[in-house]
Amino acid sequence: MSVSFALLGLLENGPRHGYDLKRTYDDTFGRDRSLHYGQVYSTMARLLKNGHVEVESEPGDGPDRKRYAITDAGITDVAEWIARPEKPELYLQSTLYTKVVLALLTGRDAAEVLDSQRAEHLRLMRELTRRKSAGDLADELICDHALFHLEADLRWLELTAARLDRLAAQVKP
Amino acid sequence: MTDQALLSAEDLHLSFGETKALDGASLHVRAGEVVALMGPSGSGKSTLLHCLAGILSPESGRVAYAGRDLTAMSDSERSGLRRGEFGFVFQFGQLVPELTCLENVALPLRLSGTSRRAAHRIAGEWLDRLEVGDVAGKRPGQASGGQGQRVAVARALVAKPRVVFADEPTGALDSLNGELVMKLFIAAAKETGAAVVLVTHEARVAAWSDREAVVRDGKVREQEYAR
Known part of the structure; x- marks a missing residue:
């Protein structure tokens, strides 16, 4: 969904060829995941059908020489998408919660479950920290977003570790 | 396993009144590595840092730095060590x-x-x-x-210390300033080869370390010492 809005938004500064659009997307948003050409062209075909882009023909066109331009309807769509707040993701820690409760119910070490998860979270946080200190501002912002989310998980792990006795008393028959 | 440690604590015990601050805590720090001491408030992480730095003496157990027993040193020997070999960063007011x-x-x-x-x-x-x-x-x-x-x-x-002890060094700062302090601190420590013992309750701060050790109820759960 957001790939299509991102491509559409990139056209606001002027018409582009498909390959140029892909390159700009990869440079700006791609990071680890660059777009396939196929995805660019299928997205453009859909946007064309919906009237959000139009094709500017060039003399001697082959299929790769199509230049895509955003329409007024496309601009309105991008504007609405940017302005619309995202629904906050409700991540209920369900898998981890299940593991902890099951460990308690079956007499396994629930603290160990939380500890090894913490180590795994920290390992990833270290990797992101290294990556952002070696990168540019864009890397830093992208990694920070992930780091803050991981940190929130970790706070849940801490709190749950501190409440294990109470949780055990509640879930055990 | 412990022979490579520059600084180590073995089975430390220390109580304040009825409260057992350290209850068999052990930790090993190698030259040049950054170790984060994590754990909830009151878990004993700052007490452990103070024992490692020779500021507090444990009731039992041993703290060794470069093969020398800190617990057996005189006060003046210990303060000489703190001045010459150790560096300190606290939350504020230092x-x-x-x-x-x-x-x-x-x-x-x-x-x-x-x-x-x-x-x-x-x-x-x-x-x-x-x-x-x-x-x-x-x-x-x-x-x-x-x-x-x-x-x-x-x-x-x-003064090019071999160990820097940092107790919540970014605790009083906002995210942006805390970030900059950690980035410059760890880069400089790595460059000079100083080991860092970093007490923090913040995971984003701990993420600057090479490994973490979790302190809970006066005991340490040390992450795999190898690497």
Whole structure:
């Protein structure tokens, strides 16, 4: 969904060829995941059908020489998408919660479950920290977003570790 | 496993009244590595740091630095060690308010007999490295919180200690300033080869470490010592 809005938004500064659009997307948003050409062209075909882009023909066109331009309807769509707040993701820690409760119910070490998860979270946080200190501002912002989310998980792990006795008393028959 | 450790604690016990602050805590720190001590408030992580640094003496157990038993040293031997081999960064309030930032950073060098001129030159280089050269002539009270912590980091590292003890070094700072302090601190520590024992309850701060050790109820769960 957001790939299509991102491509559409990139056209606001002027018409582009498909390959140029892909390159700009990869440079700006791609990071680890660059777009396939196929995805660019299928997205453009859909946007064309919906009237959000139009094709500017060039003399001697082959299929790769199509230049895509955003329409007024496309601009309105991008504007609405940017302005619309995202629904906050409700991540209920369900898998981890299940593991902890099951460990308690079956007499396994629930603290160990939380500890090894913490180590795994920290390992990833270290990797992101290294990556952002070696990168540019864009890397830093992208990694920070992930780091803050991981940190929130970790706070849940801490709190749950501190409440294990109470949780055990509640879930055990 | 412990033979490579530059600094180690073995089975430390220490109580404050009825409260067992350390209850069999062990930790090993190798030269040049950054270890984060994590754990909830009251878990004993700061007490462990103070024992490792020779500020507190455990009731039982052993702290060894470079093969020497800290617990068997005299007070003056221990303070000599703290001055010569260790550096400290606390949450706040560690700089001498009457001295300028430059004089604060130069202080450890002056105490170990470096001439005033040389000490000030080296201190100035350290302030530049921590990107706070512009506060050299200011008193700590005239610097911002983030600048003050970077001055404190410069002071902790200026005498090329082999271990820096940092207790919640970013605890009083906002995310952006905390981030900058950690980035410059860890880069400088890695460059000089100092080991860092970092007490923090913040995962984003701990993420600057090479590994973490979790302190809970006065005991340490040390992450895999290898790597």
